[in-house]
Amino acid sequence: MSSEVDARRDIRRKLIELGLNPYPHTLKGRATPVRDIVKSPTLGSNVGVAGRVVGIRRHGGLIFFDLVDDGHRIQCSISRGDSGQEVFEFFDKFINLGDFVYVTGFLYYTKKGELTISVRDMQLLAKALRSPPVKWGHRVLDPEVRYRKRYLDIMMSPQVRRIFEIRFKTIEEIRKFMWEKGYIEVETPILQPIYGGAAARPFKTYVWALEAEWYLRISLELYLKRFIVAGFNKVFEIGKNFRNEDIDVEHNPEFTMMESYEAYADYNDIMRLTEELVSTVARKVLGTDVVEYPVGKDLVKISLSPPFKRVTIYDAFREFTGVDVEALPDEKIKEYLERYSIKLAGGYDRGRAIVKLFDRIVGREHLIQPTFVTDFPRSSSPLAKPHRNRLDLAERFELYVGGMELANAYTELNDPELQASYFREEEERRLMGDMEAHPFDWDFVEALEYGMPPTGGLGLGIDRLVMIYAGVNSIKEVVPFPMIKPREFD
RNA sequence: GGGCCCGUAGCUCAGCCAGGUAGAGCGGCGGGCUUUUAACCCGUAGGUCCCGGGUUCAAAUCCCGGCGGGCCCGCCA
Numbered sequence: 001m002s003s004e005v006d007a008r009r010d011i012r013r014k015l016i017e018l019g020l021n022p023y024p025h026t027l028k029g030r031a032t033p034v035r036d037i038v039k040s041p042t043l044g045s046n047v048g049v050a051g052r053v054v055g056i057r058r059h060g061g062l063i064f065f066d067l068v069d070d071g072h073r074i075q076c077s078i079s080r081g082d083s084g085q086e087v088f089e090f091f092d093k094f095i096n097l098g099d100f101v102y103v104t105g106f107l108y109y110t111k112k113g114e115l116t117i118s119v120r121d122m123q124l125l126a127k128a129l130r131s132p133p134v135k136w137g138h139r140v141l142d143p144e145v146r147y148r149k150r151y152l153d154i155m156m157s158p159q160v161r162r163i164f165e166i167r168f169k170t171i172e173e174i175r176k177f178m179w180e181k182g183y184i185e186v187e188t189p190i191l192q193p194i195y196g197g198a199a200a201r202p203f204k205t206y207v208w209a210l211e212a213e214w215y216l217r218i219s220l221e222l223y224l225k226r227f228i229v230a231g232f233n234k235v236f237e238i239g240k241n242f243r244n245e246d247i248d249v250e251h252n253p254e255f256t257m258m259e260s261y262e263a264y265a266d267y268n269d270i271m272r273l274t275e276e277l278v279s280t281v282a283r284k285v286l287g288t289d290v291v292e293y294p295v296g297k298d299l300v301k302i303s304l305s306p307p308f309k310r311v312t313i314y315d316a317f318r319e320f321t322g323v324d325v326e327a328l329p330d331e332k333i334k335e336y337l338e339r340y341s342i343k344l345a346g347g348y349d350r351g352r353a354i355v356k357l358f359d360r361i362v363g364r365e366h367l368i369q370p371t372f373v374t375d376f377p378r379s380s381s382p383l384a385k386p387h388r389n390r391l392d393l394a395e396r397f398e399l400y401v402g403g404m405e406l407a408n409a410y411t412e413l414n415d416p417e418l419q420a421s422y423f424r425e426e427e428e429r430r431l432m433g434d435m436e437a438h439p440f441d442w443d444f445v446e447a448l449e450y451g452m453p454p455t456g457g458l459g460l461g462i463d464r465l466v467m468i469y470a471g472v473n474s475i476k477e478v479v480p481f482p483m484i485k486p487r488e489f490d
Numbered sequence: 491g492g493g494c495c496c497g498u499a500g501c502u503c504a505g506c507c508a509g510g511u512a513g514a515g516c517g518g519c520g521g522g523c524u525u526u527u528a529a530c531c532c533g534u535a536g537g538u539c540c541c542g543g544g545u546u547c548a549a550a551u552c553c554c555g556g557c558g559g560g561c562c563c564g565c566c567a
Binding site for chain 2: 004007055057058059060061062063064065066075077079080081082096097110111112114116130131132133134135136137138140141142143144145147148198199200201219241243245246248249250251255257341342343345356359398404405406407408436459461463464484485
C-alpha cells in the first residue's frame with residue numbers, strides 16, 4: 001500500500017547520500033511568477049520558475065512536464081540534447097509528480113504552439129512522498145476526501161481554487177467598500193459571558209481564570225452597538241460566529257458574518273447600503289453583477305443590480321400564496337403550523353408563527369431574484385425598533401437571493417426600557433423551553449440607558465454571499481475547511 | 491431528531507439482485523519512444539472488499555448491529 005511512499009523515501013535518502021538536500025532553504029536563483037511569464041512571454045528569454053510538477057510526459061530522450069505556480073500552469077521540456085545529460089538524468093531519476101522544483105531555461109513555442117520552457121538547469125525544492133490522487137485539472141470526486149483534505153481539492157482543481165479566490169476577494173472588497181463609506185473596522189470579543197444578537201443555541205466553554213462558563217458568540221450585534229453607544233458613528237466587523245446547530249447545505253456551525261452599525265441611519269438607509277454593497281462587490285470580484293445560480297435543476301440568471309425589489313412580509317404572502325395572513329385569525333394560523341408540521345418552542349406567538357410560515361412557504365421558493373422583505377411582526381424581532389407607523393411591526397428587513405436569507409437588518413432598538421421588556425419576553429419563552437430565546441443581557445440594557453443614537457444595523461452572511469457569487473448551492477463548497485467528524489490517523 | 495443512498499487497489503468504478511479462485515481503466519513501478527499535453531506501446535506489482543456479529547459446506551455478495559460520508563426533511567443564517 002505504501003510502496004509508492006517507500007519508493008519516494010528511497011529517493012529522498014539517495015539524494016541526501018549524494019549531498020543533495022531534498023528540502024533546501026532557498027532557490028539557487030530568482031523565480032518569476034508563472035502568471036507574469038504567461039501574460040507577456042518574451043521568446044528566447046532566460047527565465048527562472050518555481051512550482052509543483054503536476055504532469056510528466058516522457059518521450060525517450062525528451063520529457064515534457066507541467067509546473068503549477070500559484071494556480072498558473074506552464075509547460076517545461078527537458079531533452080538530452082538541449083538540457084544536457086546531467087539535468088536530464090537528475091529529472092529522470094529523482095523527480096516525481098507532486099515535487100516542487102525550480103527550473104531555469106529559455107522560452108519557446110512547441111510545434112503545437114504551446115509556450116514552454118526549455119530547461120537548462122533545475123533544483124529540487126521539496127520532495128513529495130505522496131503522489132496527487134488525481135491528474136491536475138481533474139476534480140477530486142469523493143466528497144469526503146474533498147472536505148477532509150481540502151488542500152488536495154484546491155491543489156488539483158482550478159475550478160475549486162477559483163471558488164476560494166472569489167471568497168477571499170469578496171471579503172477584501174467588502175472591507176474596501178465599507179472603508180470607503182467611512183466605516184471603521186473594529187473587533188469585538190468572540191468569548192462572551194452572555195451570548196446574544198440572534199436566536200441560536202451557543203457553544204459553551206469554560207474560562208479557568210474567571211472560574212466561569214462562557215460562550216462563543218452567536219452574533220456580533222450587541223458589542224457593535226456598544227461601540228455606537230461609545231460614540232463611533234460607523235463601525236463594522238467581519239468575523240466568525242458560532243451556532244451549535246445542525247450542519248446542512250446552508251449551515252456550518254462556524255460561519256462568517258459582516259455586521260455594520262451606523263448612527264443616524266434607519267433601515268431604509270441600510271437597504272440602500274446593502275444593495276450597493278452586493279452589486280459593487282460583485283462587479284469588483286466577478287467583473288459583473290449578473291450571476292447564474294442553480295435553483296433545483298435549473299441555472300437561473302440573477303441580476304444583482306440595484307434597486308432590489310422591496311416587499312413587506314404580508315404583501316409577500318399575498319403575492320406568492322394569495323393568502324392574506326394579516327387577516328387570518330390565530331386559529332387559522334395554528335392550522336397552517338400544523339399543516340407544515342412547524343413546532344414553536346416556547347409556546348404560540350402570532351408574530352413568530354408568521355415568520356416561520358414565511359421561511360417555509362415563501363422565502364425558499366419564491367425569492368430567487370434579490371428581494372428585501374420588510375416589516376416583520378414585532379414579536380419576532382426583539383432587537384429591532386417598532387415600526388414608526390405600526391406598533392405590531394418592527395422596522396426590519398431580510399434580504400433574499402436565490403431563496404436564501406443573505407442579510408438581516410433593523411432600525412435598531414435604542415429605547416432601554418423597551419429593550420428590557422423584550423428581553424423579559426424572551427426570558428419567559430426560554431423558561432417555556434425555547435433553547436434559542438435571547439438571554440437577558442443587563443449590561444447591554446445598561447449601555448442603552450446611557451443613550452444610543454438612532455441607528456441602522458446590518459448583518460450579512462458572507463458564506464452565502466460567496467455561494468451566490470460562485471454559483472454553488474452548498475455552503476461546504478465555500479467554507480475552506482468545513483466541519484466534519486475527525487478521523488483516527490492510520 | 492427523521493428518511494433515502496453510498497463505502498471493493500492510490501483514484502474512478504464493475505462484481506452484489508441470483509453466495510462458489512477479487513476484476514477493469516487510470517495512477518505506481520520496469521522497459522521502449524526527441525514535440526507531447528488526460529501522450530502512446532509492452533510488461534509488472536498492488537486488496538483488512540469500512541468494522542463487528544449472524545446464516546451457510548462456502549459471504550465482497552444474504553441478515554443484524556455499528557462507524558464514516560452524501561443528499562432530502564425538520565430547525566437555525
